Every structure is written in C-alpha cells, then in structure tokens.
Amino acid sequence: MSVFRHRVLRKKLASDDHKYSRGVVAVIAGSPQYPGAAVLAVGGARHGGAGYVKFVSAQKELRNLVISRFPDVVSISNLNRQRFDALVVGPGAASIKRIPELIPVVLDSAALPLALNKRNGITVVTPHEGELAFLRATRGDRREVAEKISKELGVTVVLKGRGTIVASPANRTFVDSIGGPELATAGSGDILAGIIGSMLATWRPEDSHTAHEIVCNAVELHSRAGRHAAKEFRSVTALEIMESLRHI
Numbered sequence: 001m002s003v004f005r006h007r008v009l010r011k012k013l014a015s016d017d018h019k020y021s022r023g024v025v026a027v028i029a030g031s032p033q034y035p036g037a038a039v040l041a042v043g044g045a046r047h048g049g050a051g052y053v054k055f056v057s058a059q060k061e062l063r064n065l066v067i068s069r070f071p072d073v074v075s076i077s078n079l080n081r082q083r084f085d086a087l088v089v090g091p092g093a094a095s096i097k098r099i100p101e102l103i104p105v106v107l108d109s110a111a112l113p114l115a116l117n118k119r120n121g122i123t124v125v126t127p128h129e130g131e132l133a134f135l136r137a138t139r140g141d142r143r144e145v146a147e148k149i150s151k152e153l154g155v156t157v158v159l160k161g162r163g164t165i166v167a168s169p170a171n172r173t174f175v176d177s178i179g180g181p182e183l184a185t186a187g188s189g190d191i192l193a194g195i196i197g198s199m200l201a202t203w204r205p206e207d208s209h210t211a212h213e214i215v216c217n218a219v220e221l222h223s224r225a226g227r228h229a230a231k232e233f234r235s236v237t238a239l240e241i242m243e244s245l246r247h248i
Contacts, residue, residue, distance in 0.1 A: 022051025023201035037092020048198020179223030187238030
C-alpha cells in the first residue's frame, strides 16, 4: 500500500502560463432528471487547477443552468473539433457513445460501462459499491475488489465509500483516511469526478504511476473539503463541500 503524504498537489504557475497551458478539462454531466450533477461536477472541476473548464451538453437548459452559476465556464453542445486535455463523463447519468483515445478520461455513473472497452490512454473509474455491476464486479473485500477491477480492465479505480480506495494498474493502492461520513451525501461523487478530471488536465500524466499520485491528491482534496464543511455546517450537503474547495 502506498504511503500517502498528506498534502494537496499544487502546480506552481510560470509567469507566462495561460489558460491553455494550465490545462483544459471538458465535462459531460447532468440530465433532465439530475440537472444538479452538471453544476456539481463543473464546480469540482473549477477547483482542480485547470485553467479552462468546458461544459458539454446537447441540452440548452443544462448549459444555461451551468453558465448561470459559473460564468467563467465555456458551454458547448458537442466535442467536435474541441481542444481538451482531460474528459469527465457520467455524473448525473450523462454518457457518450465513444470516448477519445490517448487523453485521460474519468468515467462515473452511467458512463462506467465504457471502461469495459480497453483504450489507449489513462482511464479512471469512480464507482460506489452499488455501481460495481456496471464494471461486471460484485461486492466483497473493498480493497480486493478495487485491485481486481484495476488489474482486469487496466484502469485506475476510485472505489468510493468509507475509506475511499484508489487502485491503479501500477500495482499501487491507497486508502483515504481523511474523508468522513459528511461525504456520504448526494452529489458528493459528482464533485470528486470533476476534481479528478481537472487535476489530470493540469498535470497531463503520461503513465499510470503518475496518474495514481494525481488521483490520490484529488481524493484528498475532496476529503479535506468535506472535513472543512463539517466544521462549518451542522448538516453537510454537496453544495457545502463544493464551496469549501476554495478554502483548501
């Protein structure tokens, strides 16, 4: 098991950095049934370090919802001819027929089955135990389950829950000890997916070893935001977790 240094990875900005050099993350999230997931996933992505966040949806109502909350985010209807360094797909039951090769991709919720088709490029899946069936896996010892999925599919697994587990194809496993029960709230996972995607866009990892470190840092950032929210609010919701990211 990896020994994790309890710190949040931060990339020092160069004097000539611009929004593209800081990384571009595209987020496909939300649906008519779960429109809030789009706001939460994008909200997480805004605090992962990327200099440019693009929200992708064919639904104008969802695009308007996100832009009304985050005017700094660029809203687009599809990925055609778009530039991005990492892609988040799935929060709020959003999906895509085909995912691009090479770039890092974070798959959540309804998009998890896409991980069954092996691809060139770093893939991160973020299931909770109720979603393991999407990956043709069953419940069991959480660490063993995460490591088995990672090995069989060649993906980095973020198995959410008490002691979130990160297992990677680099044969490294990390168990988060920071996050508490305050993270067990609807929409919390959408925020995490956005953070992971943004950090991957920022650091542009070329191998699973580097990706593992980045994902572990994203998990810690999310957990620290939850802990901060728990100190500030009697009852923590995903909105409080998202707002707390600015303080970490």
